[in-house]
Amino acid sequence: MTNTQTVNELQQALQTLKNKKWVDLTHAFGPDSPHFAAFEDAKFTPLFTHDDGFFVQRFDFPGQYGTHLDAPIHFIRGDQRYLEDLELQELVLPLVVIDKSKEAQENNDFTISVQDILDFEKKHGEIEAGTFVALRTDWSKRWPDRAAFENKDEEGNPHAPGWGIDALKFLFEERNIKAVGHETFDTDSSVDVRKNGSLIGEYYVLEQDTYQVELLTNLDQLPAKGAVIFNIVPKPEKATGFPVRSFAILP
Numbered sequence: 001m002t003n004t005q006t007v008n009e010l011q012q013a014l015q016t017l018k019n020k021k022w023v024d025l026t027h028a029f030g031p032d033s034p035h036f037a038a039f040e041d042a043k044f045t046p047l048f049t050h051d052d053g054f055f056v057q058r059f060d061f062p063g064q065y066g067t068h069l070d071a072p073i074h075f076i077r078g079d080q081r082y083l084e085d086l087e088l089q090e091l092v093l094p095l096v097v098i099d100k101s102k103e104a105q106e107n108n109d110f111t112i113s114v115q116d117i118l119d120f121e122k123k124h125g126e127i128e129a130g131t132f133v134a135l136r137t138d139w140s141k142r143w144p145d146r147a148a149f150e151n152k153d154e155e156g157n158p159h160a161p162g163w164g165i166d167a168l169k170f171l172f173e174e175r176n177i178k179a180v181g182h183e184t185f186d187t188d189s190s191v192d193v194r195k196n197g198s199l200i201g202e203y204y205v206l207e208q209d210t211y212q213v214e215l216l217t218n219l220d221q222l223p224a225k226g227a228v229i230f231n232i233v234p235k236p237e238k239a240t241g242f243p244v245r246s247f248a249i250l251p
Contacts, residue, residue, distance in 0.1 A: 017249055023221045025213075025229070025246040027143055029066030034142075034149040036064060036185050063241040067215045069233050074240040075199070075206045083239040086211060093132040093178055095229040095248055097222045104137035104161040108151055109191040111164040117171065124224045129176035132229045137161045139183040140217035149185075162189030163201045172208050180205060181213035181229075181246070213246055226251035 027033070031041045042061035048054055064070065073080040098120050104110045112135055121127060139160060142148040151159045162184055171177045186193065187202035205212050213231055233244040 021250040023218050023227075023248045023250065025216045025218050025248055026067040026244065027140070027215055027217050029061075029243070032146075033066060033144050034146045034185075035066075036062075037150070039065065061243075063236075063239055063243075064214070066243045067213065067217065067246060068241050069231055069244040069246075070202075070206060070212050070214065070241040071239065072206045072209050072211070075203050080206075081209065082237075083233065083242055084235050084237060090178065090211070091231040091233070093130065093229055094128065095222065095225075095227040096127050096131050096133045096177075097136050097219055097224055097227075098133065099136045099219075099224065100161070101136055101138035101220065104139065108159040108161065109189055110137070110161040111189040111192055112162070112167045113164050114166050114170045117167055120224070127171065127175045127177065131175075131177050132179045132181060133171055133177050134181040134216060134219055134222075134229075135161075135163060135183070136219035136222075137183050138220060140215070140219070143215075143217065151190075157194065158190045160184045160186070160190045162192065163187050164189070164192065165196075165201050165204060168201050168204055172205075179210050179212060181216045183216050183219065185214065187212060187214075213244060216246060222248055223250065 029042065031043060033042070039062045042065060045058045047058050048056040069083070071081055071083045071086065073082050098112065098117065100110060100112055100116065127133060153159060162182065163180065168180070171180070186199055187205055188199050192201065193199060227248045227250050229246060229248050231244050231246045233242050236242060
């Protein structure tokens with residue numbers, strides 16, 4: 001095969017992708033956006049303006065802010081991978097979307113189970129190895145309303161849906177998936193965090209030497225199977241995570 005043939009094949013592949021539907025899975029975020037309660041609000045400050053000849057801003061926010069990618073080192077001690085250590089091909093994966101939006105609307109503490117996954121597979125077929133599995137709850141539709149997103153009761157306890165630990169173990173150990181994503185602040189449902197006293201689901205995911213993407217949006221525009229997710233993220237040194245530009249290309 002000649003270099004010309006290779007270039008032509010790549011160009012043809014790109015044109016094929018350009019003709020597909022692309023869906024942005026990323027929230028635009030700013031100082032007033034919802035964020036993990038322990039973090040301060042982001043700060044965006046102009047350093048230079050057009051009157052100076054160019055417009056430049058300073059951005060001050062935690063790495064886990066807005067739609068973001070968590071690297072293994074975020075929760076796991078020791079010789080774990082930072083953001084810069086993730087391979088490019090890990091960031092582009094076949095996408096599976098499990099829709100539990102109705103259940104999450106009816107029960108804000110909904111926690112996805114192994115049975116929920118088996119029910120999904122009865123309808124859509126077995127979840128393939130090496131995939132990115134996203135949990136759709138439509139929680140992202142609450143953005144950018146902080147109070148609605150945090151959904152706290154009178155005692156100050158949040159109520160948000162999430163992954164059950166058994167469901168995560170099933171996906172990684174029985175289906176050999178690569179990564180997960182969700183629309184909420186945390187991997188675990190709020191009720192599980194209170195029950196377990198820890199984010200055991202998030203610890204488990206990152207212990208698999210892989211990443212997750214939090215605060216996804218527009219999952220309601222995606223099919224259950226067939227799309228591809230791209231998680232394009234900057235490469236700061238020794239970063240535990242960073243805002244990501246996630247998007248999907250539909251089949």
